[in-house]
Amino acid sequence: MCLAIPGEVLEVLADRPELAKVDVSGVRRNINIGLLGDEPPEPGEWVLIHVGFALSKIDESEARAVLEFLESVGQAYADELEALHDSRID
Template sequence: MCLGIPGEVVEVREDRSDLAKVDVSGVRRVINIGLLEGEEAVGPGDWILIHVGFALSKIDEREAQAALDFLKGIGQDYEDELDALRQSHIE
């Protein structure tokens, strides 16, 4: 099962505005935010929904917390998604 998981933007890269470092339950990775171009700007402190290294949408903190609570409740699928994120690498 593949999940969209919420992450908080830590920084947007200055040299590549389509990439941002995000924190997902303590795992920090660079992900692609290019699909969000044309939407509201994304910056540090914003929450986004991530799937396979790409930001799919910007969400508010309340939505992010509700999604994290749900994902933690489903157990292994969430852990599998975090493991996949830990192993990912985008530059």
């Protein structure tokens, strides 16, 4: 199963503006925000992430609702978090 999971943008990397550091349930990783075009997210905003790419911006209430749902489905969410933890975009 493939999931898009919400992450909170912590910072956009100054030297690589197509990358942002995000927090997904305590896991912090760089993700590619290039698909968001002319409206890149800012720190404090939320994005939906799939395989290291931000697909869209979402508001915080939607992000929290999705996180609650994902936590309720259990293992698929845990597997996605593990894959995110093991991935790196440098």
